[in-house]
Amino acid sequence: MTVDRSLKIAPSILSADFANFGAECRAIEAEGCDWVHVDVMDGHFVPNITFGPAMCKAIRPHVKTVMDVHLMIAPADPFLEDFAKAGADVLTIHPEAGPHLDRSLRLIRSLGCKAGVALNPATHESAIEHVLDTVDLVLVMSVNPGFGGQSFLHSAVEKVRRVRQMIGDRPIHIEVDGGITPETAPLVTAAGADVLVAGSAVFKGGSVDNPGVYGANMRAIRDSVRKAEAA
Ligand SMILES: O=C(CO)[C@@H](O)[C@H](O)COP(=O)(O)O
Numbered sequence: 001m002t003v004d005r006s007l008k009i010a011p012s013i014l015s016a017d018f019a020n021f022g023a024e025c026r027a028i029e030a031e032g033c034d035w036v037h038v039d040v041m042d043g044h045f046v047p048n049i050t051f052g053p054a055m056c057k058a059i060r061p062h063v064k065t066v067m068d069v070h071l072m073i074a075p076a077d078p079f080l081e082d083f084a085k086a087g088a089d090v091l092t093i094h095p096e097a098g099p100h101l102d103r104s105l106r107l108i109r110s111l112g113c114k115a116g117v118a119l120n121p122a123t124h125e126s127a128i129e130h131v132l133d134t135v136d137l138v139l140v141m142s143v144n145p146g147f148g149g150q151s152f153l154h155s156a157v158e159k160v161r162r163v164r165q166m167i168g169d170r171p172i173h174i175e176v177d178g179g180i181t182p183e184t185a186p187l188v189t190a191a192g193a194d195v196l197v198a199g200s201a202v203f204k205g206g207s208v209d210n211p212g213v214y215g216a217n218m219r220a221i222r223d224s225v226r227k228a229e230a231a
């Protein structure tokens with residue numbers, strides 16, 4: 001099995017207009033995003049509350065591409081089936097959600113979804129070494145989870161490099177999430193990331209009435225990565 005390691009941009013709808021999610025998803029797709037990233041927060045695992053499976057189900061008809069659901073909830077197991085039924089393509093959990101990471105990842109796959117595992121800035125990659133044959137995606141957090149619009153933590157760059165080395169030939173995506181901009185994107189793609197989550201950097205300055213800004217913001221990220229690769 002192989003994995004498509006080409007650059008993919010996954011706008012986080014945490015930075016979209018909460019009163020207009022369907023139209024926002026259609027707009028970012030029309031403007032060329034690759035995946036749509038959905039941040040689920042429970043006010044317990046992280047200090048913020050967003051939305052649950054019902055919202056994912058509501059936006060599913062508006063998302064033609066991959067619906068990438070980032071579960072910042074603990075426990076996660078009791079809700080995995082609901083998110084799968086809501087139409088998630090990728091379900092990413094944090095090891096701290098417990099109690100048994102490998103069991104949760106197998107459950108995600110058995111529900112027909114790709115299984116992702118996320119590393120908080122303070123979580124060492126050794127926490128996921130034992131599940132590398134059971135994951136389809138490793139998400140390296142480059143901010144402490146909970147909010148959009150935070151500054152990129154540069155320690156993520158070396159962590160991406162180490163994760164890239166650790167996964168070897170396995171068909172696993174490396175996603176980076178938090179503080180991605182045209183300035184930080186080339187740092188993590190050079191280290192081995194292929195999926196870039198970007199919330200504020202994609203949605204800033206635009207709206208469903210002015211969606212061209214979303215396209216321009218995504219192009220700025222892609223161009224910056226391309227330019228760095230060519231240098
Ligand atoms: O998971 C999270 C935050 O916990 C992210 O997906 C953010 O929503 C990314 O937002 P920006 O840092 O790109 O604004």
Ligand SMILES: [Co+2]
Pocket residue numbers: 012037038039070177197
């Ligand atoms: Co996220």
